[in-house]
Amino acid sequence: MTTIKDIAKEANVSAGTVDRVLHNRGGVSPKTEEKIKKILKQKNFKINMIASSLAMKKHLKIATLIPQFDHQNIFWKSPYSGIQKASQEVNSYGVENHVFTFDQFNPKSYLNAFKKLIKTEPDAVVMVPIFSKETSEIIEILNKSDIPYLFFNVDLKGFNKLCYIGQKSYDAGILAGKLSHLCISPGDELLVILTRKNLYDHEAVHERVKGFVHYFKENTPKTKIHQLQFEQPDEVETGGEIINEFLTKNPNIKNIMVPSSRVSHVCKVIEQKKLSQIKLVGFDTTSQNIEALKKGIVTFLISQKSFNQGYKSITTITNYLVHKEMPKNEIPTPLEIITKENFEFSHSEERKYSMEN
Amino acid sequence: MTTIKDIAKEANVSAGTVDRVLHNRGGVSPKTEEKIKKILKQKNFKINMIASSLAMKKHLKIATLIPQFDHQNIFWKSPYSGIQKASQEVNSYGVENHVFTFDQFNPKSYLNAFKKLIKTEPDAVVMVPIFSKETSEIIEILNKSDIPYLFFNVDLKGFNKLCYIGQKSYDAGILAGKLSHLCISPGDELLVILTRKNLYDHEAVHERVKGFVHYFKENTPKTKIHQLQFEQPDEVETGGEIINEFLTKNPNIKNIMVPSSRVSHVCKVIEQKKLSQIKLVGFDTTSQNIEALKKGIVTFLISQKSFNQGYKSITTITNYLVHKEMPKNEIPTPLEIITKENFEFSHSEERKYSMEN
DNA sequence: TACCATTTCGTGTGCGTACACAATCTACAC
């Protein structure tokens, strides 16, 4: 393993000079720079990240802004775990992360959490920009203080974010279309259930539906796609009759696609005998959804690996801060297909981490 | 961030003493040990891995024994890439890895490669134990020299390996069953094509078929499953007629499952019009298979993320060597379902790495 | 008390890099 010292000796200069050309810090004569660069290449020198980050020791602070989770809205637990795991790992690099949470249905809570966050004077921010108007305010403040930030899970266009880490919703919808398509026979009909409206994830949900519809338009244009829409977050819980009536009226519906993470809520209110002849496709591997999958009620879940999203957000911004590594503007996370037969192999890392804590 | 020094100051001892209790190195009076341990817990002290590994600098050597890849057998390219990536990363930890390859169809080549390998006196070995008899010889030598080793991708029972990293073939077969099941209608028949026999991967292939058959026995016992078997590695290439004839004789076959990574070879020899009404399920995301997926010829591929297998093998054994971290005896890799609609989001890391090199 | 064997502990150095600061060197003006 070649070190900076080795290079320096070879080039008859000091380690400092080698360091200067390694980091393009200037102040080196063209001659020696050339010479050093040649030796660098020849010996295939790679900076020792370990020693490098130890020497840096900038003591950086990251702040994270994400929705709270509880038993009703358990989705955000998974990214939170990923964030925690990454936070622990980057701690060795002298980076510490603080998480601030807010109520995903309350814009004010979003702003308040941010106010607390900004008081800690972070060097970078990782956030889920749920409310678009309030996000504008937030970004303005960040821009003024020159604090870099990245979005994850939810994307919002028109900001100079470092990058977006998350699912491509439209493509996810197409995939849902493919899977639903495989579940049905010619002549069968489909139902899309939108569990609520005008909420933060409207954009993603909307895109998924668009992709879904597009898939069928391209492949089997004759397939009929029904839609049921609920206005309030909890309406699905109470409005089982509506769904059941609808299914009775449209007996050809053989597949239901729920473009949010609430497919388990939907299947809870559908009558047993109806359920048995309908296949369900949903999103996200919340524990409730996994339960439904295990029981065979849900056939497919499309996972966006939200644990990884959280994890990757932290590591990405850390690499940017510590090693000036510019991320791609968009980092799409995999569209993972989860079934009863493979779910247990899919989230082992996440489970392992949850158990440890 | 609390350091050893902080702890030492708090306990009125020197850093050396703290270090001693941290590593159970003995030579510390019970009293001070107790005191230090208390402060350690209270301050939630975590060793800084960065500094730790920098200070260790043990200069360890890993050796890897895997099959070669070429255009005919491209499967092994992917684990090789994963191994290369991990090797680069652990290099900072003072660990270097050397790869030795052999002809996967030639036991002698396997032994020869190992002989070369063992001459380099490695501190640990990562290997794919393809030939069972020869592996016994190899392991005996390793045991004598007290060299730890792990298997990946192919498992062999009865050895005191550190761990096995790879797919659970039986479960993969069950999943293949589920996917095939979704592709067909009641009354349709299935065909399993075994592209060769008595070769190294026989065990895995066999298990996959067993899982596949089991799935249908459990779910739709009436479904008829045909099998076609070829004896020689390349026989499929030439024996298209046999398959086509078989399909003509059994027009109810609507799904073909190929339990090896050679589904693309199979679909190359099937007549176009037959192909159009048959859905194919295969294994592994070789570039040829991905091609067939893109064209819509293959419906599902089950990926074992062999890139990750290679990557994880190296990092696992490194953690064992450097940090004495004992791995679980079995690390199953995910059963990833790949379709035309999601393949591009699935192997981004691997692609990124291939491009860089 | 003097002496020695052990136990217990502190000190110093090195790992590979980053960076501030000091030292040297160059070119040019006088």
Added chain:
DNA sequence: GTGTAGATTGTGTACGCACACGAAATGGTA
């Protein structure tokens, strides 16, 4: 030839930890 600014390069220290070596403390014995 001398002086000086500016360019170029060398040196020292810190990062947090591991480990070797030797110093101090302890305890037991004569």
